[in-house]
Amino acid sequence: MSKFKNKKQGDLPAISTASLPDIVFMLLFFFMVATVMRDSSLMIENILPSADQVEKLKKDRTTFIYAGKPSSQFKQFGDEPRIQINDAFVGIEDIRPAVLQAQADMNEELQSKIVVGLKVDKNTHAGLVSDIKQELRKANTLKVMYITNAKAEQ
Template sequence: MSKFKKKKDGGLPAISTASLPDIVFMLLFFFMVATVLRDTSLLVENQLPPADQVEKLKKDRTMFIYAGAPSEQYKGKFGEEGRIQINDAYVNLDAVQPAVKEYINNLPEELQPRVVIGLKVDTNTKAGITFDIKEELRKANALKIMYVANAKNEDL
């Protein structure tokens, strides 16, 4: 009969951390690529109307103006009436023209004549606000205007 010796338990082996920096950098790179940064925080309700023919434009020469009732968190402070938002702030009607001119002047010279103003107007907003914005855009000589809408789903 042979005798077998039992090995003494030496504990757990040490965990190799040699590949840890590779994993960390791979995760960092993934989140840098996959993260989308938001341009503007919406301060107004913005349920866009449906449209039959929708065309996508490049954002390099497009300025967006939002119009609608203040969102739920701002209704107590600004009321229920429709408001105009440019960038991340509410603006009065008389501030539309200077904001558009400033945007156009900050663009490269070759894009300045091709600027398009995108109006993102909530479906429940009164037409008077849209008309007033268009008048201010005419004064600023920003005559290329597009109305932003959602593509209509035929499945519904």
């Protein structure tokens, strides 16, 4: 018998796992930074009208009001257009307190510059939009913007 053994021809060296925790934490950090959290889940059907002149604004001083028919998951609320603020259906009389609460939750320097974004389904009647605007006037929230989709270039 020989004192020294020959290495087997098929053995591969062991893979070093020393850098594996670094890679895992780097991926975790990347996905934490790159992920966008949803503000609220939409409870209505919302097909926005198209416009040819669209301007994008910052969301730091904006609160959104949605209007449209309840989506298929929320048919128990009927087929009439409803108003949604945050994650709840509200009535016309609840718009003013909700907007004032959103204004109170903002930074002090942005409270006087609050803008309400109306995301209204294109099949919603103008009477509901008019009622929403009347309530916003009562809340002294006069900066209103209508959210639309950009018209596709042809």
